[in-house]
Amino acid sequence: MKSLFLAGCATLALCAGAASADVVRVGIAAEPYPPFAAPDAAGNWVGWEIEIIGAVCAAAELDCELTPTAWDGIIPALVSGRIDTIMASMSITEDRLQTIDFSDPYYNTPTVIVGQRDMEMDATPEGLAGMVLGVQVSTIHQTYAQTYFEAGSELRTYQTQDEANQDLASGRIDATQADSLAMDDFLNTDAGACCELKGTVAMDEAILGSGVGAGVRKGDDALREALNAGIAAIIADGTYDEITARYFATSIYGQ
Numbered sequence: 001m002k003s004l005f006l007a008g009c010a011t012l013a014l015c016a017g018a019a020s021a022d023v024v025r026v027g028i029a030a031e032p033y034p035p036f037a038a039p040d041a042a043g044n045w046v047g048w049e050i051e052i053i054g055a056v057c058a059a060a061e062l063d064c065e066l067t068p069t070a071w072d073g074i075i076p077a078l079v080s081g082r083i084d085t086i087m088a089s090m091s092i093t094e095d096r097l098q099t100i101d102f103s104d105p106y107y108n109t110p111t112v113i114v115g116q117r118d119m120e121m122d123a124t125p126e127g128l129a130g131m132v133l134g135v136q137v138s139t140i141h142q143t144y145a146q147t148y149f150e151a152g153s154e155l156r157t158y159q160t161q162d163e164a165n166q167d168l169a170s171g172r173i174d175a176t177q178a179d180s181l182a183m184d185d186f187l188n189t190d191a192g193a194c195c196e197l198k199g200t201v202a203m204d205e206a207i208l209g210s211g212v213g214a215g216v217r218k219g220d221d222a223l224r225e226a227l228n229a230g231i232a233a234i235i236a237d238g239t240y241d242e243i244t245a246r247y248f249a250t251s252i253y254g255q
Contacts, residue, residue, distance in 0.1 A: 001057070008247065011045060016095070022142055023063050023065050023085045024063065024067065024069045024085060025065050025084045026057070026066055026067060026083070026086075027069045027084075027085065027088060027215075028049070028050070028085035028088045029069065029074065029088045029089075029161075030068035030069055031161075033049075033089060033161065034185050035181070035185045035247050035248075036048050036049040036050075036089050037049045038212070048247040048248070049087060049088070049247075050066070051243045052087075053087050055230075056087075056214075056227060056231055056234060056239070059230040059239075062229060062230070062244075067082075067083050069082070071159075072137055072138040075099060075100060078100060078217060079089045079100065084191065084223060085214050085216050086100075086214065086216075089212050090212060090213070090215055091208060091211065091212055092105060092209045093210075094206050096209075096215070098149055100215045100216065100217060101220065101224055102214065102215055102224075103213045103214040103215075103216065103231060104231055105210065105211030105212060105252060105254075106231050107252045107253060108254055109181045111141065111179060111208055112177070112198075112200050113175050113176070113197075113198040114175060114183045114196065115168075115176075115195060115198045116171070117195055119175075121174070122198055122199045123199030123200055123201045123202075125148055125153075126152075127199070128149050128153045128154040129153065131174040131175055132153070132172075132175075133177060134155075134167055134173040135156075135170060136158055136159070136160060136161045136164060137157045137159060137177070142203065143207050144208060145177055147204070148201070148204075162233050163184060164178070165186050165192075166193065169191040169192070177201065181248065183197070211254075214227045214231075
């Protein structure tokens with residue numbers, strides 16, 4: 001995976017400054033999560049977050065290697081040392097902070113409900129009463145749905161958000177809860193024509209977190225500070241906005 005990652009960075013002219021003697025294994029979810037990360041036809045990982053990883057590593061002078069890891073095992077992989085950091089759209093939550101540390105946030109996105117176009121519902125427990133709601137396992141969305149929607153709705157869990165979207169498109173579930181930016185991408189596909197945005201869920205920062213950051217092992221302050229410096233640098237020099245403009249119509253840094 002290192003050669004693929006460095007090739008992508010070379011195209012963006014982002015990795016020329018890498019000088020660290022140690023390779024930093026960057027854990028990304030092995031499952032596609034467009035437009036943030038997904039393999040292209042040649043098997044190379046592409047997407048907004050992949051480009052941001054390249055830019056942050058270059059700015060921090062880190063020699064980084066993408067390491068796809070199953071989402072439900074990605075925190076154990078970090079804690080056990082199989083990877084060195086997680087940059088996989090992982091929200092900074094109180095629960096996760098008990099196990100790992102995080103860099104400063106590098107994006108934020110509202111949490112939304114997307115449902116069948118011909119069904120009346122909204123993003124509240126009352127609006128989803130009697131509905132079948134799909135969520136990805138081991139995510140803030142599963143925790144939120146179990147807390148607020150399980151009493152009145154049937155919850156179905158999926159290993160990936162893509163699987164939930166497929167069942168939504170086929171009518172096997174009524175709605176799904178996920179990050180707004182990822183669902184915008186789905187709604188712009190042919191499969192997404194089935195559905196529409198039904199609303200943004202009520203904020204609960206204890207569950208939904210305070211933005212997305214890079215996860216690091218407890219006590220790995222040197223890497224955390226290097227990632228913070230890289231994030232700050234690409235925001236300051238305009239690289240962050242340049243990458244974002246290729247994927248999104250507005251800034252996603254502090255939504």
